[in-house]
Amino acid sequence: MEQHNAYDWWQRPDLCYQGGALHFSGRSVQSLAEQFGTPSFVYSGQRIQTNLQRIKQALNDAGLGERHTLYYAMKANRFAPLLTMLKQSGLCGIDACSPNEVEHAVGCGFEAKQISFTATSLSRQDFSTLARYSGLFMDCDSIHAIRAWGKLKPGSEIGIRVNPAMGIGRACNAKLHYAGCDTTKFGIYREQFDEALATTKQYGLRVTKIHFHTGCGYLTPELEQWEQVIKSCLWFVDRAGEIERVNVGGGLGVPHLAEDQPLDLDRWAAVLQRQLGSRDLHIEIEPGDYIVKDAGLLLLGKSFVERKQQTTFVGVDAGFNIAPEPAYYDLPFQPVPLHWDNEPCSAHHVVGNINEALDVWYQNAMLPDLSGEDHLALINAGAYSSSMASNHCMRGQFKEFLLL
């Protein structure tokens, strides 16, 4: 039985076993679990900032240092202390996708002019709330949105979210594609683009930005496809005329499995340089996942270990409803014991406390004998977990802590 791979691929200096005890962000995870109780999300402020700095460094090295702005996609994790820390770091603005997100970002210290807004299916009430935030930059994803915003803000500058009919996502996972074979609700297609531009003219709107976000979780093997996506979006840039900024969305992924090839940021930045470098365009990037996912752990209490037929189950005190990505998107969060010193491991199904068949955290997780353990941790729980949590089965309680 192969065991070590389950422990090698995710360890790094700030998340690793030291003397057999799991440490995260300079703390013993056992102490964190005992102090905070479970279920609790813990986020490393240092790791979040390092992730942002790594993107910036790659862009600098590619010669795009002065020509980019990062917007953190707060839909990934909106924990207020985390947002305030980001504001104070000065490393990024905010990508928001609802009026409540805008209000929350402003409440955490961001100014409206530091927010890039890209949403879908906005109501009249949504538009009128957004119009109160002067300086907020609106990317319209439909002709309906252009019309509604044009009525409220005639003569203003906008972006248009486009759909190149081609998408990208981790390991061909269709659930993570926002554009591609099927026609999706996201952005304006080539077929409607002239009508969209004509609509902007009716309201005197100036289109200065083209925005696209075509999928999530892409890693190095998907970079060729990503380059094709950018190329096809340049059609919109040329067609629109006076474009000053291109927003290439988020979607940068992190490994979830031992076999995942991490995203090579230098190659990623080289794609941007190749496709956009020679044009007089400012580049915007709005990652969520890449910034916070691997900076979060979910600490869980172990409820039981029991064999049923040929399978050993480990039950824990929280279910998929507080971190839905594994169940919804087939993006497993590797369970890791709080202690491990090269002991032999065997396969366990780690399951939650919700009465739903899909409430399985991880199948065949290689874990040591857990009889002396009260806890487990799930890695990669920093994004699209607490922000997507529900109170299903009235088991929606969890705590969150930012480690600084």
Ligand SMILES: Cc1ncc(COP(=O)(O)O)c(C=O)c1O
């Ligand atoms: C418009 C837009 N921008 C950015 C993001 C962030 O994506 P990710 O967290 O994969 O980087 C999303 C995610 O859904 C999005 O819809």
